[in-house]
Amino acid sequence: MSADASPSAARRRPAAAEPPDTPTAPRVRQLVLKVHSRCNLACDYCYVYRHADQGWRGRPRVIAPGTVSRVADRLAAHVVRHRTDRVRVVLHGGEPLLAGVDVLDRTVRTLRAAMPAGTTLDVAMQTNGLLLDEAVLALCHTHGIDVGVSVDGGRTANDRHRRHADGRGSFTEVAAALRLLARPEHRARYAGLLCTVDLANDPVDVYRSLLEFDPPRLDLLLPHGNWSTPPPGRRPGDPATPYADWLIAVFDTWYRETPRRSGIRLFESLIALLLGGRSGTQALGGAEPDIMTIETDGTIEGTDTLKTTTASAMRTGLDVFRHSFDEALRHPSLAGRPSGLAALAPACRSCPVVGACGGGLYAHRFRDGAGFAHPSVYCPDLFRLVRHVRSVVTADLDALRRRVTAPPGPAEAAPRGTVHPPVAGAGRAGPAVPAGR
Amino acid sequence: MTEHGQPPTPVAAGAALVQLGDVPLADLLAGAGDGVLAHVLGALVADSEPGDVSAFESSF
Numbered sequence: 119m120s121a122d123a124s125p126s127a128a129r130r131r132p133a134a135a136e137p138p139d140t141p142t143a144p145r146v147r148q149l150v151l152k153v154h155s156r157c158n159l160a161c162d163y164c165y166v167y168r169h170a171d172q173g174w175r176g177r178p179r180v181i182a183p184g185t186v187s188r189v190a191d192r193l194a195a196h197v198v199r200h201r202t203d204r205v206r207v208v209l210h211g212g213e214p215l216l217a218g219v220d221v222l223d224r225t226v227r228t229l230r231a232a233m234p235a236g237t238t239l240d241v242a243m244q245t246n247g248l249l250l251d252e253a254v255l256a257l258c259h260t261h262g263i264d265v266g267v268s269v270d271g272g273r274t275a276n277d278r279h280r281r282h283a284d285g286r287g288s289f290t291e292v293a294a295a296l297r298l299l300a301r302p303e304h305r306a307r308y309a310g311l312l313c314t315v316d317l318a319n320d321p322v323d324v325y326r327s328l329l330e331f332d333p334p335r336l337d338l339l340l341p342h343g344n345w346s347t348p349p350p351g352r353r354p355g356d357p358a359t360p361y362a363d364w365l366i367a368v369f370d371t372w373y374r375e376t377p378r379r380s381g382i383r384l385f386e387s388l389i390a391l392l393l394g395g396r397s398g399t400q401a402l403g404g405a406e407p408d409i410m411t412i413e414t415d416g417t418i419e420g421t422d423t424l425k426t427t428t429a430s431a432m433r434t435g436l437d438v439f440r441h442s443f444d445e446a447l448r449h450p451s452l453a454g455r456p457s458g459l460a461a462l463a464p465a466c467r468s469c470p471v472v473g474a475c476g477g478g479l480y481a482h483r484f485r486d487g488a489g490f491a492h493p494s495v496y497c498p499d500l501f502r503l504v505r506h507v508r509s510v511v512t513a514d515l516d517a518l519r520r521r522v523t524a525p526p527g528p529a530e531a532a533p534r535g536t537v538h539p540p541v542a543g544a545g546r547a548g549p550a551v552p553a554g555r
Numbered sequence: 556m557t558e559h560g561q562p563p564t565p566v567a568a569g570a571a572l573v574q575l576g577d578v579p580l581a582d583l584l585a586g587a588g589d590g591v592l593a594h595v596l597g598a599l600v601a602d603s604e605p606g607d608v609s610a611f612e613s614s615f
Contacts, residue, residue, distance in 0.1 A: 376590040389595045393580070514592050518583045 144453030145200045146443050147408040149193060149207045150422060153181045153225055154217040155414045159246050160283040163314060163341055180217050181414040186225050188438045189412055190232035196443040197237045206240040209263070210411075210422075215249035219257050226261045242266060242309055246280070247295035248288060255304050264309040266337075267296060272327035275319040296331040310335030310381075317351045317360050321367040328380075335381040338365065340401070340479070342426040345495050346486035354495055362502035369503075373510060388507050391474040404458050404476030410446065412438060420451030423481040455480075455490075463491050471504040 155177045157164070197205055207229055209222060217225075226241055233239045242264040250265070258265055269292050270276040277287025299308050311333040313324065328336055340361055343349030351360050369385050387397040397403030400421065411419040416438040434449045447453040459467055462477045469475070477483060478494030485492050494500055580600045587593035 373591050376588060378589065378591050378594050381594070386591070386595050386598070389592070390599060393595070393599060395595075395599045511592065515583065518586055518592075519578050521586045522578050522582045 143200065143444075144406070144447045145202060145408065146193070146196055146410045146447065147202075147205060148410070149189075149205070150210045150409060150411040151181070151189065151207050151225070152177075152211060152411065152413045153209050153214045153221060154212040155179055156216060157211060157213040157246070158216060158248055158282070159213070159280060159288055161280045163279050177417075178414045180221060181225070183224060183228070185414070185416045185438065186228045187232075188416060190229045192438050192443050193229065194232040194234060198234050199444065203236060204238045204240065206242060209241065209243040211245075213246055213249070214243050215245050215254060219253055222254075222263075223257055223261070226263065230261075240264070244268065244312065246288065247292040247299075250295035250299065252298070255298070255307065258307045259304075263307065265299060265307050266309040266312055267292065267299065268312045268314075269293075269296065269328070269331070270313050270316065271319055271324035275316065275324050275327065278316060278318065279314070293331075300332045305334075308334055310337060310383075312337045312339065314339045314341055315361060315364055316341070317364055321364045322371050325368045325371055333380050335383060337383050337399075338368065340482070340496055340499075342423060342481060343495055344427060344482055344484035344486075345492060346484065347426070348495055352495060352499070357498050359499045359502040361496060362499035362506070365499075365503055366506050369507060370510075385507065388474055388504065389511055391476075392504075392508050392511060397476065401479045402474060402476055404461070406457055407453050407455060407480070410443065410452060418443075418446040420449070420455075421480070423479060424451055426481050427484040428486065461490065463493050466493050469493075469501070471501055471508075474504045474508070475500045 156179050193205065193207075196202070209225070211217075214222070222243075229241070230239055241261055243258070244266045245268070247267040247269070250267070255265075257263065268280070269289075270278070270280055273287065273289040273293075276289040276292065280288045280292075282288060296311075298304065311328055311331060313328060313336060315338055325336075341349045343352065345354050348354050349361075365384070368382070372380075372382055372385065383398050384401060387399045387402050391397055391403045397405050399405070400409070400423075407421060409421045411422050413419060418434055418436040418438060418441060420434070434446060434451055436446045436449060455461065459472075461480070462472065463483075466472055466475075466477050475494075478496055478500050480490060482494040482496055483490045483492045580596050584593060584596045584600055587596055
């Protein structure tokens with residue numbers, strides 16, 4: 119940022135005039151607030167430190183109180199203008215717990231104090247768990263902060279990438295933190311686990327290892343990459359589907375379990391989309407870009423995943439001292455970019471699974487010099503995964519439908535609560551329906 | 556349902572938006588058990604999650 123554009127100099131400038139609000143106007147529903155720009159791990163796949171955008175190097179380590187105040191003011195003005203009754207802030211980093219309990223406490227108090235009556239501010243935090251202790255959890259209970267923890271499976275799987283700068287693995291520490299978080303007295307604040315897929319790890323072993331931490335929800339993330347910088351094991355244009363194979367192994371295990379032990383956002387979203395519902399993940403369904411990121415210096419950015427493309431793709435040149443959130447939303451890295459079908463490549467628009475896939479995560483469509491109007495670099499994997507889930511769910515729903523619509527008779531004697539697949543291998547109790555049906 | 560000549564099934568508010576064929580999700584839910592599919596059907600009937608897009612996934 120130039121001296122002329124510094125936050126302190128810019129603070130005195132009036133905000134630009136904004137158009138009146140409309141019911142369909144883009145709005146921020148989730149704000150990712152970077153409270154600390156450094157991390158106490160050195161994961162080799164981290165998009166913040168290991169990908170194209172190296173902007174973290176020039177930013178303050180800890181967000182300043184004045185920056186938090188300005189964020190709070192901007193957010194309050196935004197929710198008033200859009201008459202938003204609920205908005206979420208995710209405390210983020212780097213590693214947010216490096217900021218310390220006092221900074222986090224002050225940050226949440228400042229944000230909440232600025233909210234207008236009638237607007238609920240949900241607060242969450244995404245952490246590597248290394249500093250998660252009773253003091254932190256006391257703060258989380260005080261403010262209702264939901265905690266998500268990043269862990270990639272058991273010791274071998276997790277420590278493959280999630281290591282300290284000196285090479286030590288982090289599993290022992292994160293496992294201790296998760297045992298603490300899963301205790302009955304803290305479980306209300308346990309949001310879930312975030313796991314990055316690695317083809318080198320056995321999928322079912324990873325799933326079973328994560329279940330040992332009794333998470334209410336799992337997020338399985340595909341490693342970030344694009345057509346110019348492909349993900350590990352994914353050769354652009356290759357019809358092989360290694361990531362679909364991995365995910366399907368988890369899906370089949372998870373789907374067959376009754377009662378349900380944990381949610382998996384990717385799969386639940388996919389099922390919901392196939393049934394005409396909405397996605398709970400930006401990775402499917404062509405979700406609207408309603409996530410805004412604020413760096414520790416007050417810089418406004420779009421979704422963090424764009425950091426994996428090129429440095430310039432994320433740079434908005436905007437900050438909370440000079441610009442409102444509505445101004446920022448018009449930038450191409452936020453709601454100013456195409457969304458929905460208009461954002462997709464022609465091949466995607468005519469694809470039979472586009473309603474569920476939605477083109478995949480926006481960042482995964484990128485090609486250097488050509489932008490984002492491409493299928494996902496994961497296109498073959500997404501196609502196979504969608505088809506597989508559809509075949510399994512369709513078979514189960516057909517069985518349910520027959521029960522609901524069956525004429526009265528002996529079938530009524532069957533116990534409720536169990537699906538009886540009419541076709542061998544079609545239901546959750548049988549083997550998965552072959553993909554590509 | 557049509558092939559059995561039954562009248563349309565009443566649908567609760569919210570559930571009518573998402574149906575599979577002509578069978579309301581609420582009816583399917585009643586026999587779905589307590590597995591994954593039941594959970595998702597229940598969420599759709601209640602118009603709750605999924606749909607609550609998470610920013611957690613933007614982070615490693």
